[in-house]
Amino acid sequence: MNDDRRTDARLAERIRSGDSEALGELYDRYAATALATAMRVVSARDEAEDVVHDAFVAVWRKIDRFDADRGSLRAWLMTVVRNRAIDRVRARRPNMDLEVADERSLLRTGLNPTWEAALGRTAASDVQAAMADLPDEQRQAVELAYFEGYTYREVAELTGVAPGTANGRLRLALAKLRDALSGSTAAPLGSSESMFSEDTRR
Amino acid sequence: MNCTTVNELAAAYALGAIEADEERRVVEHLSTCDQQHSDVRSMIEAATLVPAALEPVAPSPALRGRLMATIAQTPQEHAAPAASPARQSREPQPMRSAEPRRPWWQLAPLPSALAAVALAAAVGIGAWNVSLNQQLGDRDAALRAVASADAIYPAQGSAGSGLVIESGEQAMFMTEDLLDLPADQLYELWLIDGDNAPVAVGTLSDTDGVALVTLERDLGSATTFAITVESERVDAPTSEPVLVASLGT
Numbered sequence: 001m002n003d004d005r006r007t008d009a010r011l012a013e014r015i016r017s018g019d020s021e022a023l024g025e026l027y028d029r030y031a032a033t034a035l036a037t038a039m040r041v042v043s044a045r046d047e048a049e050d051v052v053h054d055a056f057v058a059v060w061r062k063i064d065r066f067d068a069d070r071g072s073l074r075a076w077l078m079t080v081v082r083n084r085a086i087d088r089v090r091a092r093r094p095n096m097d098l099e100v101a102d103e104r105s106l107l108r109t110g111l112n113p114t115w116e117a118a119l120g121r122t123a124a125s126d127v128q129a130a131m132a133d134l135p136d137e138q139r140q141a142v143e144l145a146y147f148e149g150y151t152y153r154e155v156a157e158l159t160g161v162a163p164g165t166a167n168g169r170l171r172l173a174l175a176k177l178r179d180a181l182s183g184s185t186a187a188p189l190g191s192s193e194s195m196f197s198e199d200t201r202r
Numbered sequence: 203m204n205c206t207t208v209n210e211l212a213a214a215y216a217l218g219a220i221e222a223d224e225e226r227r228v229v230e231h232l233s234t235c236d237q238q239h240s241d242v243r244s245m246i247e248a249a250t251l252v253p254a255a256l257e258p259v260a261p262s263p264a265l266r267g268r269l270m271a272t273i274a275q276t277p278q279e280h281a282a283p284a285a286s287p288a289r290q291s292r293e294p295q296p297m298r299s300a301e302p303r304r305p306w307w308q309l310a311p312l313p314s315a316l317a318a319v320a321l322a323a324a325v326g327i328g329a330w331n332v333s334l335n336q337q338l339g340d341r342d343a344a345l346r347a348v349a350s351a352d353a354i355y356p357a358q359g360s361a362g363s364g365l366v367i368e369s370g371e372q373a374m375f376m377t378e379d380l381l382d383l384p385a386d387q388l389y390e391l392w393l394i395d396g397d398n399a400p401v402a403v404g405t406l407s408d409t410d411g412v413a414l415v416t417l418e419r420d421l422g423s424a425t426t427f428a429i430t431v432e433s434e435r436v437d438a439p440t441s442e443p444v445l446v447a448s449l450g451t
Contacts, residue, residue, distance in 0.1 A: 016278075016280070018278060018281055020270060020273045020274065023269075023270075023273055024266065024269075024270055027266055027269060028266075031261050031265070031266070032258035032259055032260050032261065033253070033254075033256070033258050035258070035259040035260075035261050036253070036256035036257060036258050036259045037253045037256060039259055040253075040256055045262075049261055049262060049265050050360065052261060052265065053265060053268060053269050053272065056269050056273075057269070057272055057273065057276055060273050060276060060278060061276060061277075061278055061279050062278075062279055063278060063280075064278065064279055064280035065279075072250075074250075075246075075250055078250070078253050079218065082218065082253070083218070086218075100222070101218070119247075119250055119251070119254060122251070122254060124254060124255055124256060124257050124258070127251050127254045127255035128255045130251070130255075131252075131255050142217065142252060145214065145217045145218075145219035146217050146218070146219070146249070146252045146253070147252075150219065151214070151219050151220055151221050152214040152219050152220060153221065155219070167210065167211065167213065167214050170213035170214050170217060170219065171210075171212070171213040171245070173213070174213045174216065174217075174245050174248035174249060174251075175213075175244075175245075175248065177248050177251045177252075178244065178247065178248035178251070181251060
């Protein structure tokens with residue numbers, strides 16, 4: 001377990017025990033990153049700060065559901081922030097249930113500790129450079145999906161392509177980002193936008 | 203859903219960009235499948251890079267204090283078995299996000315979030331009271347109000363939190379953490395009886411320290427207490443409430 005992960009695990013344990021100062025320390029570690037994400041989605045600073053506030057309150061309330069051995073507290077927090085930010089512009093996701101979204105977000109926090117350590121050392125400028133290197137349509141697909149709250153099917157409609165193509169762009173974009181910033185320790189990934197089964201081609 | 207489909211949806215899943223039903227099926231598959239699904243793990247990790255591309259933005263200094271004040275009154279799910287209904291509700295959200303088509307005071311029943319808010323605040327009363335008891339001077343009146351209360355209703359919203367205190371024929375609103383307003387705005391207090399129009403029962407502009415406002419009428423049959431931000435005292439609210447208490451629960 002790397003230092004960041006260890007520190008977060010300790011914070012999670014303290015938060016679980018009801019130590020509000022530990023939540024304050026978590027806030028000090030990640031509030032600026034969280035606010036950047038919230039502002040990217042909702043734009044207005046006041047509203048973004050409300051999102052960050054609500055996200056940390058959610059972490060406080062639901063900390064018992066988080067398992068530090070299986071997930072990254074940072075990753076969970078960021079998805080909780082993103083869920084709330086998208087909820088603020090929920091006209092885009094009218095059927096989104098925050099409780100369900102949070103619960104499922106917990107399942108998407110299982111980062112490899114080595115990856116998490118690398119993430120902690122990665123400068124925003126490096127990630128920006130990797131994003132800039134993506135083909136326009138892939139970068140656009142990722143931004144519409146993550147920051148605008150659209151599903152891949154909606155991304156497909158917005159960009160005038162088939163759902164399989166939009167999904168393929170997301171796959172390629174994430175694979176390239178990962179490769180660019182890690183030298184790729186990932187499993188082999190699909191390389192064709194059309195690599196898609198009947199289930200998702202509809 | 204089979205392994206191939208799950209792997210194909212890995213990126214969209216990792217980015218939180220699939221339909222709820224598809225996500226449910228992916229989760230179900232992952233929770234029961236014997237395969238490693240390294241594609242999914244890979245994509246989940248890669249997705250963490252997307253927000254990492256943003257330059258951090260320092261929050262305003264007041265945000266940390268606001269968060270800690272909320273935390274002080276918010277029970278944790280595992281520490282508050284009596285609050286278990288809150289697990290089914292969303293945490294406090296400003297009512298303005300509900301985008302009601304009718305005037306907010308006619309919304310019935312009250313948004314379920316308020317039930318969680320009320321519950322959360324009720325659990326927090328004890329701690330707040332202890333805190334108050336440790337402070338004297340200006341807070342004596344507040345302490346006396348709490349001590350002599352017949353009923354206390356927690357109020358919470360985007361502006362902070364407070365208590366509606368019913369004592370005999372008198373009702374008061376007490377708060378110690380309402381957000382400061384610009385000099386040209388004030389908080390206006392309302393009582394609402396069912397679908398009837400809100401009745402103004404006072405204003406509040408000085409939010410330093412503990413504020414205690416005696417309402418201009420008793421609670422009567424009012425079902426809701428609310429506070430809006432106005433530029434001056436008005437006869438009917440012109441904005442969404444920033445703080446709400448459900449009375450009689």
